[in-house]
Amino acid sequence: MPVEILKEKYTGKVQEVVLGATKEEGGTRAYTVKLGGSSTLPFLQFEGEIPNRPVIAYEMWDIKPDWPDCFEEVYGDVWNDPVAWAKKIEELGADVIYLKLKGADPELENSKTPDECAKVVKAILENTGAPLMVEGPGNPDKDNDVLQAVGEAAAGENIALGVAEKDNYRSIAAACMMGKHCIVGRSPVDINILKQLNIMLTEMGVSPEKIINDPLTGGLGYGIEYSYSIMERARWGALIGDKMMAFPVVCLAGPEAWRAKEAYAPIEDAGPGWGEQKPRGIMWEAMTAAALLQAGGDLVLMRHPEAAKLVKKHLEGLMVSNAY
Amino acid sequence: MGLTGLAIFRLLPKTNCGECGVPTCMAFAMNLASGKATLSDCPHVSDAAKEALESATAPPIKLVKAGTGDNVLEMGDEQVLFRHDKTFYHPTGIFIEVADTDDVAAKVAEIDALKFERVGQTYVVDGVAIKGSAADSFKKAVEAAAAKTNKVLLLMSEDPAAMEAAAAVVADRKPILYAANADNCEKMVEIAKKINAPLVVKGKNLEDLVALVEKVVGLGYKELILDSGERETSKVLADLTQIRRQAIKKRFRPFGYPAIAFTTEEDPYLEALQAQVYVSKFASVVVMKHTDLASLLTLFSWRNNIYTDPQKPIAVQPGVYAIGAVTPDSPVYITTNFSLTYYTVATEVEATRLPSYLIAFDTDGLSVMTAWAGGKFIGETIGPWLKDSDINQKVNHKKLIIPGGVAAIKGKIEELSGWEVIVGPREASGIGSFAKLRLGA
Numbered sequence: 001m002p003v004e005i006l007k008e009k010y011t012g013k014v015q016e017v018v019l020g021a022t023k024e025e026g027g028t029r030a031y032t033v034k035l036g037g038s039s040t041l042p043f044l045q046f047e048g049e050i051p052n053r054p055v056i057a058y059e060m061w062d063i064k065p066d067w068p069d070c071f072e073e074v075y076g077d078v079w080n081d082p083v084a085w086a087k088k089i090e091e092l093g094a095d096v097i098y099l100k101l102k103g104a105d106p107e108l109e110n111s112k113t114p115d116e117c118a119k120v121v122k123a124i125l126e127n128t129g130a131p132l133m134v135e136g137p138g139n140p141d142k143d144n145d146v147l148q149a150v151g152e153a154a155a156g157e158n159i160a161l162g163v164a165e166k167d168n169y170r171s172i173a174a175a176c177m178m179g180k181h182c183i184v185g186r187s188p189v190d191i192n193i194l195k196q197l198n199i200m201l202t203e204m205g206v207s208p209e210k211i212i213n214d215p216l217t218g219g220l221g222y223g224i225e226y227s228y229s230i231m232e233r234a235r236w237g238a239l240i241g242d243k244m245m246a247f248p249v250v251c252l253a254g255p256e257a258w259r260a261k262e263a264y265a266p267i268e269d270a271g272p273g274w275g276e277q278k279p280r281g282i283m284w285e286a287m288t289a290a291a292l293l294q295a296g297g298d299l300v301l302m303r304h305p306e307a308a309k310l311v312k313k314h315l316e317g318l319m320v321s322n323a324y
Numbered sequence: 325m326g327l328t329g330l331a332i333f334r335l336l337p338k339t340n341c342g343e344c345g346v347p348t349c350m351a352f353a354m355n356l357a358s359g360k361a362t363l364s365d366c367p368h369v370s371d372a373a374k375e376a377l378e379s380a381t382a383p384p385i386k387l388v389k390a391g392t393g394d395n396v397l398e399m400g401d402e403q404v405l406f407r408h409d410k411t412f413y414h415p416t417g418i419f420i421e422v423a424d425t426d427d428v429a430a431k432v433a434e435i436d437a438l439k440f441e442r443v444g445q446t447y448v449v450d451g452v453a454i455k456g457s458a459a460d461s462f463k464k465a466v467e468a469a470a471a472k473t474n475k476v477l478l479l480m481s482e483d484p485a486a487m488e489a490a491a492a493v494v495a496d497r498k499p500i501l502y503a504a505n506a507d508n509c510e511k512m513v514e515i516a517k518k519i520n521a522p523l524v525v526k527g528k529n530l531e532d533l534v535a536l537v538e539k540v541v542g543l544g545y546k547e548l549i550l551d552s553g554e555r556e557t558s559k560v561l562a563d564l565t566q567i568r569r570q571a572i573k574k575r576f577r578p579f580g581y582p583a584i585a586f587t588t589e590e591d592p593y594l595e596a597l598q599a600q601v602y603v604s605k606f607a608s609v610v611v612m613k614h615t616d617l618a619s620l621l622t623l624f625s626w627r628n629n630i631y632t633d634p635q636k637p638i639a640v641q642p643g644v645y646a647i648g649a650v651t652p653d654s655p656v657y658i659t660t661n662f663s664l665t666y667y668t669v670a671t672e673v674e675a676t677r678l679p680s681y682l683i684a685f686d687t688d689g690l691s692v693m694t695a696w697a698g699g700k701f702i703g704e705t706i707g708p709w710l711k712d713s714d715i716n717q718k719v720n721h722k723k724l725i726i727p728g729g730v731a732a733i734k735g736k737i738e739e740l741s742g743w744e745v746i747v748g749p750r751e752a753s754g755i756g757s758f759a760k761l762r763l764g765a
Contacts, residue, residue: 275621294605
């Protein structure tokens with residue numbers, strides 16, 4: 001009996017979003033990256049197009065981060081200097097630089113002003129060529145002020161600003177529209193809020209080519225399956241034609257994976273069978289990212305360069321066409 | 325799925341004899357439709373009806389079992405392509421491959437001893453695959469492996485004579501036999517039938533696999549596991565998707581069996597990521613080569629996550645737990661009975677090395693913030709419970725440490741229980757420094 005390959009007929013696809021702008025496009029980036037665009041389930045090229053490989057962003061902060069000790073040997077030489085840090089992750093192979101402006105957190109002493117943040121962003125842009133994503137400190141009011149200043153300073157560069165949430169999206173969306181940037185909308189592992197926020201952003205006038213979704217990532221072992229299922233549902237929604245579920249998805253694999261004790265605990269504090277911290281932490285992050293790629297991640301945010309390299313290599317195998 | 329209760333009812337004798345255990349044929353039909361009864365419970369059903377019903381009510385993917393005693397691996401019997409549509413039922417079995425040219429006894433002992441513990445769970449390797457190079461060494465290797473482990477064995481040789489000799493050694497262990505191909509399948513089926521062991525059918529591609537499955541089924545054997553023969557990651561993913569999708573959506577019988585996949589990556593970390601693809605997407609067995617701890621710990625954790633039932637939160641038994649050698653002076657912490665929350669907190673409390681009580685408060689398995697928002701982890705529920713709890717007899721103080729995220733419930737608990745509430749850290753990871761600073765740990 002001949003086998004008939006069973007192909008789904010999809011009517012929709014994931015929105016394609018371009019990040020960054022080259023000189024011709026009014027920016028200074030050396031290249032741009034495209035997120036999304038798939039018209040099939042993750043890595044099933046036999047029934048649709050996957051025009052863009054999922055993108056790997058590297059995380060950096062504007063101040064020395066409170067990351068586990070094992071990052072000292074990786075970034076200890078640069079983490080007091082954002083420009084040096086950005087250059088380093090670019091050399092390490094980041095497709096995209098993801099900057100968290102933690103230094104503007106109002107709970108910190110000497111919290112950075114919006115102007116100071118904008119200067120950091122400008123300096124990074126002047127010294128690197130990769131597209132940039134910028135996340136605020138995580139305090140709604142300060143986020144609004146900081147992202148507005150950053151959006152102005154980076155006008156024309158088509159960076160991504162985040163994160164906008166259901167209760168705090170207007171001024172970030174305005175900053176994105178003013179500076180022609182992309183916006184990252186975050187929903188709390190909730191498919192309805194994800195859709196609702198996308199509707200609110202588009203109703204405000206944000207162009208669909210500028211919207212990126214962060215459905216909130218659970219780390220491996222700590223709720224990742226919730227994110228996985230929300231992402232699978234959103235991708236399915238996109239493929240059957242729901243444009244408000246069709247925006248490319250970012251997964252914060254690095255920050256979430258490294259919150260787990262399994263990732264950071266030195267061997268003295270490790271559980272039975274866990275082994276050495278370094279490979280365990282790297283794999284905890286890589287596995288988090290790889291699993292979320294199976295659910296439809298279009299961009300994974302990575303923290304440890306070794307984990308990022310593993311995921312990049314893993315993606316090569318997944319991107320080989322499986323057309324029958 | 326198969327038939328509705330009403331469609332099944334039409335095929336039943338309609339005598340309402342009650343011998344099946346429920347009073348009416350209609351009730352029995354409903355039970356059949358929902359999978360709560362099996363047709364063999366009805367002694368009067370006609371043969372024609374039986375055939376019609378069996379093919380319609382058979383699960384889309386057959387349940388196949390390997391191993392014996394405490395080491396039985398159940399494979400297949402899955403019903404959905406996406407876990408959010410229902411759940412995935414039978415976690416992928418992780419096997420490690422050992423060649424008969426290796427020091428089999430030592431390697432199998434090492435695999436057998438692998439054990440990982442986290443958040444109250446234990447992960448172990450499910451089975452050992454023995455790869456044969458020659459008949460004689462294969463048989464010896466299987467003997468050596470069987471002596472070192474009770475885990476499920478998977479015997480790998482496409483030479484029927486070698487397989488027959490090796491299978492005879494573990495005839496009572498229900499090993500998985502690998503593999504039947506176009507040239508050896510008559511003989512392989514005979515060997516598998518003799519010891520009632522699951523047999524892997526290995527095609528050169530999906531089309532070849534179908535022809536082979538039909539041939540094997542024609543020989544009267546249905547304890548099967550499928551291997552499309554593909555080994556490249558993206559193509560294996562495509563084949564596993566086709567097998568699962570056609571079995572479920574089209575009830576295509578030749579694909580109605582569990583599937584097996586083999587890793588090919590040489591690097592142990594990339595191997596684990598590759599295995600993850602097959603665990604996520606539809607393999608019932610994955611055979612790997614390395615035993616790297618970081619790789620296996622993360623892979624097992626992922627398997628555990630994706631096979632969690634999305635319909636029910638995982639909870640621990642509510643109550644008062646003693647962590648370490650507690651005394652009446654020990655501090656008392658409270659959190660919810662959502663198992664992830666509980667074990668995360670318990671792990672941190674244990675790490676303070678200060679013996680403590682930890683209350684897993686009944687929130688129907690919700691996490692702290694969700695339970696608080698849902699009115700299940702608030703002063704009005706905790707206060708009265710605490711007032712009457714047996715923790716009052718266990719300690720000589722009345723000081724309760726609550727999660728920092730719900731500091732707002734402090735007053736109400738104090739008012740309703742008479743206890744003093746200490747607001748602890750927001751995150752479990754802050755318990756160590758909290759205990760040091762505030763409790764003198």
